[in-house]
Amino acid sequence: MDLRKNLVLGGVAVFAASGDSMLSHGMKQVGSISIHHLQGVIFAILNPWVAVGIILLLGFFATYTTALSWADLTYVLPASSLGYVLVALVAKFFLHEHVSATRWMGIALITGGVGFVAGGPALTQHPDHGGEGSGVQR
């Protein structure tokens, strides 16, 4: 696992966490959207927080699909869950929100789980896989 791949996995977590947070902040400013007034969605996109949130989530999708091109799904998903930990840490140290003991336990479990999976190989080698698709499978 080289530096580039680690950066992509870090990007998955950072983009997911920051995108979700911005979208959530923006949508609280916009207010609830009713199914009968769908034009509200357009106003929601005009909110700068929502717009930046969407751009960041596109970044998430790009890094996520990139990671899936060279790593197993069961490797990428735990790595991307570090985003949850990032959100909790940002809430604690930048927004000075209270993070309960239960949440700290959740953070510890996710971090431990990611550490566990990161210690193993990123991709299952399929010896019988060579001819499939048009890809550059390694």
Place this chain on the structure above:
Amino acid sequence: MRTIYTWSAILAVVISSVVGDVVLAHAMKQVGDVGDLWRKKGLVVVIRRTVGNPGFSLGVLAMAVSFFCLLFGLSWGDVSLVAPAAASLTFIGNAVAARIFLHERVDRRRWIAASMVAAGVALLAG
């Protein structure tokens, strides 16, 4: 009755999101290492090969379905139940599906990791 609706929505979120992840992962393995492909053939080829893969569109569609099921679930049930239940069950569902359909080697290490992350997500959002 509301509980049945809520759990049906959670189940729908989990199934569609697992289908989306698995199909997308399969499609991206067919595309091949995006970084290598970009260096050798350029970004246009990467985008054309990715978007042109039917699995990619199907994966995105399944993820969109999952998103709307989540919205329905959130309108029926509490966010503190729906969001963590859907997220953590998706982790477990993905581990099972990746083993069956993608033939990933989900060894003890990965089972423990998936369970720890699932439990952690449930605690974090609870």
